[in-house]
Amino acid sequence: MNMNSNQSERLQQYGWNDYWASCLKEEMIQSGLVPARIIAQFTNQYRIITPDGESAAEVSGKFQFHALARSDYPGVGDWVAVQPLPGEARAIIHAVLPRRSxxxxxxxxxxxxxxxxxxxxxxxxxxxxxxxxxxxxxxxxxxxxxxxxxxxxxxxxxxxxxxxxxxxxxxxxxxxxxxxxxxxxxxxxxxxxxxxxxxxxxxxxxxxxxxxxxxxxxxxxxxxxxxxxxxxxxxxxxxxxxxxxxxxxxxxxxxxxxxxxTPGMRELQLWESSIGRQEAFADIEEIAALCRFRDCTHDAEDGCAIKQAIEEGTLDARRLGNYKKTGRELAHQARKEQSISNRQKKSSNKRLTGRFSAKDRKSIEMD
CATH class of the missing domain: 3.40.50.300 (P-loop containing nucleotide triphosphate hydrolases)
Structure with a gap:
């Protein structure tokens, strides 16, 4: 889209650049959508910065229909494609541009x-x-x-x-x-x-x-x-x-x-952070690679490099404890998420097979 210098400067003040411009699809521009950034969020309402300044915004009904998870909705820092409402300081959010982080x-x-x-x-x-x-x-x-x-x-x-x-x-x-x-x-x-x-x-x-x-x-x-x-x-x-x-x-x-x-958090609840955990505890991951057994639990096994590091004072036992604790937490969350996913799939299959004959249902179950 073509913006005058004031409009361009207004967005650039919030991080707009050539990369984000390339993410705005041609069909979005042809539909009259303009780029904006989410600068604040209040429950289901947003405040955005557009080429013409600040305004309130909310997602479209179509957006809500297609959103499968809470994380599909815009968050603060997201770049979005919006339709400004004529004569109003409001806009409708139609799409979230791909996130870089x-x-x-x-x-x-x-x-x-x-x-x-x-x-x-x-x-x-x-x-x-x-x-x-x-x-x-x-x-x-x-x-x-x-x-x-x-x-x-x-x-x-x-x-x-x-x-x-x-x-x-x-x-x-x-x-x-x-x-x-x-x-x-x-x-x-x-x-x-x-x-x-x-x-x-x-x-x-x-x-x-x-x-x-x-x-x-x-x-x-x-x-x-x-x-x-x-x-x-x-x-x-x-x-x-x-x-x-x-x-x-x-x-x-x-x-x-x-x-x-961001608001203060008494305790940060982790979410699918296996890679992040490996990075945060890179020293432990590196030492663990030296253990005699690949499935070492770092408790009482012979040849445990982690245990040796603690005894030598090169690794804090409390750090190892947090490493294990976060590992258990993420594993528990993954099992819980999988259990819910299985129940949802089973419920969906019941609704689906109820529409077919007994012969068709048997075929679906075999598949």
Whole structure:
């Protein structure tokens, strides 16, 4: 589509480039659809940025009919094709352009279902505070999801001004985050911002994620040089924060990048993260390859390289425990998902075979 300079600049401010232009199909353009990016989400309503500015949006009835899963719906950061409604500050979303990356977690509830936290992210800042809520095991869980997303994970240790031994904690996180950069920052003292500049390039999309009270909104305001998000203090009795951000939203930064803030999560529920788990625990995977037996459980077997590494002090036993725990969690989820899928398939077959004769049903069952 042809856009004037103001329209093009408006979208480029949120990451639009030649790659995304190539994803907009010709038939979409011929149908009068225009590109837009999801910049905020509120239940089933969206706020988008279009070539003509911000507007509200919702998905079309046809989109809802064809969506098979919750993750098929747009998420914050998605580029979409929309039909602006004449004379209204609203648009209808008809399609989601192919995602380059997506941070996904298990949605709340008993039914296994994936939830898109953010899409088309280049860098994912995993934020953990250097106060009494500091937790390496929690960082490992976020790293699993980060590596699985396709974005580059970077661990940010905030509130460095509250820690008397920053160096040892950086070392502990670095040992638990192979392949990921680790930085300590203090928004209060205005320290560490220069280390983040290589990630904050024009056109790049960043996201911050972590538990409540780790300083995500403060970090965003600090990097933006403006009070974009309200911030609250932490509870003195347990050093844990109160919820500040209640929804996901994209904010343009002065540097030309855009950043997404996310609501705090007490616990990140993993979703189909086998590759991400291998990346997050790459050191354990590498040591395990040296075990005498391929099916080693790393408990009491002779020739277990993992057990030897723990005894020699080169591997933290707590890290191994989290490796096993996340493995069991993902395996349990996979079994649960398969069980539900089998029941749905069985129910579908019953409805299908009820329409045929006994001879036809026997043929279907044999197939």
């Amino acid at each position: 997506a941070m996904i977690r298990k949605a709340a509830g008993s039914v296994p279902e994936e939830q898109v936290i953010g899409a088309n992210l280049d860098t994912l800042f995993i934020v953990n505070a250097l106060n009494d809520d500091f937790n390496v095991r929690k960082i490992e869980r976020y790293l699993i999801t980060a590596w699985e997303s396709g974005a580059t994970p970077v661990v940010l240790l905030t509130k460095a001004d509250l820690c008397e031994d920053t160096g040892s904690r950086i070392a502990a996180v670095a040992a638990a985050a192979p392949g990921a950069a680790v930085h300590a920052v203090s928004a209060l003292q205005d320290e560490g911002k220069e280390a983040l500049e290589p990630y904050m390039l024009p056109g790049r999309t960043l996201a911050v994620t972590g538990s409540s009270g780790v300083g995500k909104s403060t970090l965003l305001n600090w990097l933006a040089g403006d009070n974009l998000q309200q911030v609250q203090g932490i509870r003195e009795q347990d050093a844990r924060g109160r919820h500040t951000t209640t929804h996901r939203e994209l904010f343009p930064l002065p540097c030309g990048a855009v950043m997404m803030d």
